[in-house]
Amino acid sequence: MYTKRSICLEFLDRGIEAVLCINPMSESDGDTML
Structure with missing residues (x-):
């Protein structure tokens, strides 16, 4: 992760x-986006 x-x-x-x-919503969303 x-x-x-x-x-x-x-x-x-x-x-x-x-x-x-710059403006990450949350770690989970970040992983999903990646």
């Missing part, structure tokens, strides 16, 4: 849907 920071880093690295990183 990835943490908010990990997901954030991946999004920023790819430059795709970085908005989720």
Whole structure:
């Protein structure tokens, strides 16, 4: 499972849907999105 920071880093690295990183709704949603 990835943490908010990990997901954030991946999004920023790819430059795709970085908005989720800035305003994450919840860890579960983040994992589902990833």
